[in-house]
Each structure stands twice: as C-alpha cells, then as structure tokens.
Amino acid sequence: MTPAQMQSRIVRYGELKPCRTAFIDAHTPGSDQKENFTIIGGGVSESADQHVHIAIPHGFNIGAAGQPPKCRNSLHSHRTAEVFFVLSGRWRFFWGRWGKAGEVVLERGDIFNIPTGIFRGFENIGDDYGMIMAILGGDDAGGGVIWAPQVIEDAAAHGLVLSEKGKLYDTKKGQSLPAGVKPMPLLTEDELKAYPEPTTAEVVPTCVARYWDMVALADRKPVKVIGETGMLRDRPGFEVDLVTRGSASDSLHSHDRPSVLMPVTGHWRVFWEGGETVLAPGDTMSVPENLSHGAMPSMTGDAALYHIVATDDPAGPTWKG
Missing domain, CATH: 2.60.120.10 (Jelly Rolls)
Known part of the structure; x- marks a missing residue:
C-alpha cells in the first residue's frame, strides 16, 4: 500500500x-x-x-x-x-x-x-x-x-x-x-x-488504569491494558495495548483484521510494506488487515501509543457487579 x-x-x-x-x-x-x-x-x-x-x-x-x-x-x-x-x-x-x-x-x-x-x-x-x-x-x-x-x-x-x-x-x-x-x-x-x-x-x-502505571509495566514489552489477560480484565469485543519507547520494536507484524494506532505522547514513525508516516498525539491511523507494519518513536522524550484490535468476543455488557 x-x-x-x-x-x-x-x-x-x-x-x-x-x-x-x-x-x-x-x-x-x-x-x-x-x-x-x-x-x-x-x-x-x-x-x-x-x-x-x-x-x-x-x-x-x-x-x-x-x-x-x-x-x-x-x-x-x-x-x-x-x-x-x-x-x-x-x-x-x-x-x-x-x-x-x-x-x-x-x-x-x-x-x-x-x-x-x-x-x-x-x-x-x-x-x-x-x-x-x-x-x-x-x-x-x-x-x-x-x-x-x-x-x-x-x-x-x-x-x-x-x-x-x-x-x-x-x-x-x-x-x-x-x-x-x-x-x-x-x-x-x-x-x-x-x-x-x-x-x-x-x-x-x-x-x-493510570498512565504512569501502564508506562512502568510496558518498559520491555507492550502492556495489555484491556483484554482477557489485561490489567483491566474484560472481553468487550476488542483489546487495547499500550506501547512505549521501551517496548516498541522495529520488527514488522500484521493482524487478520484492521487495527488502530493512537499516540498519547511523542511522535511515532509508522512503517509498512510500501511506505511510512509520522503520527502525533491526537492522530488516529487504521492499519489494514494482513498488512505488515511497525511503529517506533521518531524523537526523544516520552512516547506512548494505544493499539486497538477487535476480538471475536461479543461487544456486550462488562459490568459484573
């Protein structure tokens, strides 16, 4: 692409x-x-x-x-x-x-x-x-x-x-x-x-989940924030991970469904088979299914982004109280 x-x-x-x-x-x-x-x-x-x-x-x-x-x-x-x-x-x-x-x-x-x-x-x-x-x-x-x-x-x-x-x-x-x-x-x-x-x-x-707690947990690998095994254990129909400078990788990966990247802090270089771009806080990027891609911070300083991908769980009630 x-x-x-x-x-x-x-x-x-x-x-x-x-x-x-x-x-x-x-x-x-x-x-x-x-x-x-x-x-x-x-x-x-x-x-x-x-x-x-x-x-x-x-x-x-x-x-x-x-x-x-x-x-x-x-x-x-x-x-x-x-x-x-x-x-x-x-x-x-x-x-x-x-x-x-x-x-x-x-x-x-x-x-x-x-x-x-x-x-x-x-x-x-x-x-x-x-x-x-x-x-x-x-x-x-x-x-x-x-x-x-x-x-x-x-x-x-x-x-x-x-x-x-x-x-x-x-x-x-x-x-x-x-x-x-x-x-x-x-x-x-x-x-x-x-x-x-x-x-x-x-x-x-x-x-x-508090931002700085997530950042601390994502010092070596992305932290699953929402998901069956996440910090907030739930299956709402999607999973949310937080990726930081310490857990970002320049290796390519893909998903069998569209995924979304949303920076919170820092500028992120997103690259894929065919090109690259830079995302800033407040930007939203939809990555097509089966497209190999990766993301790395492009500048020094604090850098974190949320990654969202759908799951096969029904998008139903979450409150179990």
Missing part, C-alpha cells in the same frame, strides 16, 4: 471535523459547548450533521469529545463497551441515576473501561480545552444512546426532541416530529431499577 493510499486511513488531530449538535443535550446549558467527533465507524451520534472520517468496519468505533472547562456530557448509558482515554485536560467521570453513585478524576493517558449498563457522564474540570478519545464496542455501537429521563426532559425545555428511532429534531429551527413518529419514551421507574449504582470503590480498581 502506497503512502497516498494510506492517507485515507489516517485522521490527523488538526483535521478532525466536529459536530456541535451530535446529541440531545446540545442546547442544554452546561453541555452546549461540546464538540463530538466520529473518527472510525458510524458512532452513536443522533445528528445527521455528524461527519464520519473513516467508515470501514473495524469491529469497534473510535470517537472523541472535545470540551472547554466546566462543560459536561449528560448522563447516558450504552449497550456495548465504552472506553475513554484522556488525550488532554483533566476530566471528572461520574455515574449512577443522578450521577452521584461514584466518580473518578482522570488525566492525560489514563484509561477508563466504563461498565456497560450504568448511567455515566463526564466533565472537563481542567483550565483549558480538553479532549478525550473513545472506543465503542461493535460496528453499530449497540444501537445508540440510552439517556437518563431528566436529560430528555431538560433537552425538550431547550428545543431538542429525540424521536423513538433516535433522531434529533430542533424546534428552534422549526423542526418537529414527523406525523406518526413518537418521541423517545422515558424509562419507567421499573426500567430504571435495572441500571446498577456501583460505588467508586467497586468500579475504579477493575475499570481504571
């Missing part, structure tokens, strides 16, 4: 196209300055305005959220895995029906395998614009987002209505639900009982 052919599989940080109306809380004060990005796969955006950078199926989706300080993403749940790692900024993740069951603060490089089936939200508590990168299980990302009832109610008060099929309509633009289309029903109290309320002590030890 030539470098020109590979360009369609590389999304540079500076070329990311944001959507500011991706979800139902896009007009709700406190959440109305979010930028959402769909990098690989269709994602779970509820807006027709969302740009998809790479549509090739990978067995998972890659997205991102960029937010200024004090901006938050409202409480929601997914039917498949949702894994975040912090690219920049300082972020508070919280969960539970009202967001009060537990919380954790993450910084650059930290990763959070958020349990499926619980309501979760997050906010930028840093001083500058921050970015978090997301991995969602499955090619269809589980059929969309399940919102806490109060999020749907708050959104309606600010002009956004979600249809029962998960499509957004903006009444401020004169839009309304088409004839015969019903609004998204609110979860009932009985349905809400099915959503667990795990504590911080229950979630963090098995779902959060």
Whole structure:
C-alpha cells in the first residue's frame, strides 16, 4: 500500500471535523459547548450533521469529545463497551441515576473501561480545552444512546426532541416530529431499577488504569491494558495495548483484521510494506488487515501509543457487579 493510499486511513488531530449538535443535550446549558467527533465507524451520534472520517468496519468505533472547562456530557448509558482515554485536560467521570453513585478524576493517558449498563457522564474540570478519545464496542455501537429521563426532559425545555428511532429534531429551527413518529419514551421507574449504582470503590480498581502505571509495566514489552489477560480484565469485543519507547520494536507484524494506532505522547514513525508516516498525539491511523507494519518513536522524550484490535468476543455488557 502506497503512502497516498494510506492517507485515507489516517485522521490527523488538526483535521478532525466536529459536530456541535451530535446529541440531545446540545442546547442544554452546561453541555452546549461540546464538540463530538466520529473518527472510525458510524458512532452513536443522533445528528445527521455528524461527519464520519473513516467508515470501514473495524469491529469497534473510535470517537472523541472535545470540551472547554466546566462543560459536561449528560448522563447516558450504552449497550456495548465504552472506553475513554484522556488525550488532554483533566476530566471528572461520574455515574449512577443522578450521577452521584461514584466518580473518578482522570488525566492525560489514563484509561477508563466504563461498565456497560450504568448511567455515566463526564466533565472537563481542567483550565483549558480538553479532549478525550473513545472506543465503542461493535460496528453499530449497540444501537445508540440510552439517556437518563431528566436529560430528555431538560433537552425538550431547550428545543431538542429525540424521536423513538433516535433522531434529533430542533424546534428552534422549526423542526418537529414527523406525523406518526413518537418521541423517545422515558424509562419507567421499573426500567430504571435495572441500571446498577456501583460505588467508586467497586468500579475504579477493575475499570481504571493510570498512565504512569501502564508506562512502568510496558518498559520491555507492550502492556495489555484491556483484554482477557489485561490489567483491566474484560472481553468487550476488542483489546487495547499500550506501547512505549521501551517496548516498541522495529520488527514488522500484521493482524487478520484492521487495527488502530493512537499516540498519547511523542511522535511515532509508522512503517509498512510500501511506505511510512509520522503520527502525533491526537492522530488516529487504521492499519489494514494482513498488512505488515511497525511503529517506533521518531524523537526523544516520552512516547506512548494505544493499539486497538477487535476480538471475536461479543461487544456486550462488562459490568459484573
């Protein structure tokens, strides 16, 4: 594959196209300055305005959220895995029906395998614009987002209505639900009982991995972060490894399915049969299946990247509490 052919599989940080109306809380004060990005796969955006950078199926989706300080993403749940790692900024993740069951603060490089089936939200508590990168299980990302009832109610008060099929309509633009289309029903109290309320002590030890702990463990070989034998033991439909300067190798390898490289720190020279390129933090590269490739840091200093590849495990629930 030539470098020109590979360009369609590389999304540079500076070329990311944001959507500011991706979800139902896009007009709700406190959440109305979010930028959402769909990098690989269709994602779970509820807006027709969302740009998809790479549509090739990978067995998972890659997205991102960029937010200024004090901006938050409202409480929601997914039917498949949702894994975040912090690219920049300082972020508070919280969960539970009202967001009060537990919380954790993450910084650059930290990763959070958020349990499926619980309501979760997050906010930028840093001083500058921050970015978090997301991995969602499955090619269809589980059929969309399940919102806490109060999020749907708050959104309606600010002009956004979600249809029962998960499509957004903006009444401020004169839009309304088409004839015969019903609004998204609110979860009932009985349905809400099915959503667990795990504590911080229950979630963090098995779902959060700190960047510098991973770097220390990856001093000689890549560390498996998420997987059956990983630091965070789970089988969400994909595996995540962290590669560092100490564990990078100039030998070529390949996979029988597409894989993804996402630098956290440092610049990385990625080479393959036919060419090479350099990736920087925030860049995302999709490597075709069966293509021999490798990656090495191209400059001195701290260097780490996440490597993601799908597995044959179903992209189903992860919370076992």
